[in-house]
Amino acid sequence: MSNLGSLEETVLLLVMVLESEAYGVSIASEHFKRHDREISIPAIHTVLKRLEKKGYFTSKYGGVSKERGGRRKRYYTITQAGYKVLSQVQEDRQNLWSLITRPSFS
Amino acid sequence: MSNLGSLEETVLLLVMVLESEAYGVSIASEHFKRHDREISIPAIHTVLKRLEKKGYFTSKYGGVSKERGGRRKRYYTITQAGYKVLSQVQEDRQNLWSLITRPSFS
DNA sequence: CAGATTTTCGTATTTATAATACAAAAGTTA
DNA sequence: TAACTTTTGTATTATAAATACGAAAATCTG
Numbered sequence: 001m002s003n004l005g006s007l008e009e010t011v012l013l014l015v016m017v018l019e020s021e022a023y024g025v026s027i028a029s030e031h032f033k034r035h036d037r038e039i040s041i042p043a044i045h046t047v048l049k050r051l052e053k054k055g056y057f058t059s060k061y062g063g064v065s066k067e068r069g070g071r072r073k074r075y076y077t078i079t080q081a082g083y084k085v086l087s088q089v090q091e092d093r094q095n096l097w098s099l100i101t102r103p104s105f106s
Numbered sequence: 107m108s109n110l111g112s113l114e115e116t117v118l119l120l121v122m123v124l125e126s127e128a129y130g131v132s133i134a135s136e137h138f139k140r141h142d143r144e145i146s147i148p149a150i151h152t153v154l155k156r157l158e159k160k161g162y163f164t165s166k167y168g169g170v171s172k173e174r175g176g177r178r179k180r181y182y183t184i185t186q187a188g189y190k191v192l193s194q195v196q197e198d199r200q201n202l203w204s205l206i207t208r209p210s211f212s
Numbered sequence: 213c214a215g216a217t218t219t220t221c222g223t224a225t226t227t228a229t230a231a232t233a234c235a236a237a238a239g240t241t242a
Numbered sequence: 243t244a245a246c247t248t249t250t251g252t253a254t255t256a257t258a259a260a261t262a263c264g265a266a267a268a269t270c271t272g
Contacts, residue, residue, distance in 0.1 A: 003112070003259095005111075005228080005259095006111055006258095007230060009112065009199075013199065013202040013203070013206075014202070016202075016206050016209060017202055017206060024249070024250065025248075025249065025250095034198070034201070034202070039230095039231090040230095040233095042231080042232075042233085042234090042252085045249095045250065045251065046229090046251090046252090050229085057212075058212040064238090064240095065239080065240090067240095068240075068248070069238085069239050069241075069248060070238070070239055070240080070246095070248025071247090071248055071250060072237095072238070072248095072250090073248090074249085074250065077210070077211065077212040078211060079211055083209055083211060092140070092141060093115075093119065095140070096120070096140070097196065099123045100122050100123060103189055104125065105183065105184060105186045106163075106183040111229085111257085111259075112229095112258090113258075113259060113260095114259095129220080129221090130221065131219075131220065131221095145260090146260065146262095147220080147221085148221090148223085148261075148263090149259060149260055149261080151220095151222065152259080153258085153259080155222085156258080171269090172269085173269095174268080175217065175219065175267085175268050175270070176219025176268055176269075177221060177266055178220075178268070179220070179221090180220085
């Protein structure tokens with residue numbers, strides 16, 4: 001409980017960054033834009049569903065559009081529970097980082 | 107390539123924090139002390155071995171002791187490659203966090 | 213020095229997460 | 243309604259993490 005996979009954490013963050021424009025495809029392209037590395041769309045969708053089931057996201061379908069074809073988007077937003085877990089994880093890591101003074105390698 | 111599981115990241119950090127005293131048991135107790143949540147020793151050992159194989163750690167056996175019984179400790183230290191991956195991941199996440207202004211929940 | 217005790221490492225298995233392959237839904241346009 | 247576009251979705255495989263269990267290697271005690 002209260003543990004997050006690395007992809008799960010990334011997706012939570014990207015959804016927050018994208019605010020009202022967070023859906024499968026935009027999450028993928030935002031990640032690619034920022035990290036120059038792909039996450040496949042299906043991988044993102046399974047994470048979104050999993051985290052929605054855990055109560056970290058809610059989702060709803062967007063409306064139809066006159067501008068483009070294609071299926072409707074499913075938009076995701078983070079819940080307070082999701083935000084809480086996400087920031088806790090980050091805080092814990094910051095604390096560890098603050099303890100590292102001068103790294104010594106092997 | 108260049109992707110880190112969440113436990114892998116935690117263990118990398120703990121090894122750096124523990125400096126010259128990083129071995130299976132000390133890593134487990136340091137984590138428990140800081141997060142009030144257990145990681146089992148075997149879980150830690152498998153991660154340590156996996157990351158050593160990936161070139162992120164090196165290890166060596168410690169000497170015998172007159173103070174205590176028991177098997178010798180295997181000490182781990184991080185490599186430059188390990189540090190590089192670890193800090194890259196953290197930097198990427200910081201960048202995402204910096205883009206989040208006012209979180210809005212569902 | 214044999215047997216008990218301590219401390220740690222290690223392996224084998226199961227479960228959970230992530231990645232890949234592939235398909236189908238749901239919209240627009242001609 | 244056929245062709246095209248965009249997105250969601252499911253089924254399978256691969257990788258990472260957790261659990262169950264055991265063995266190695268040291269000291270201590272009679």
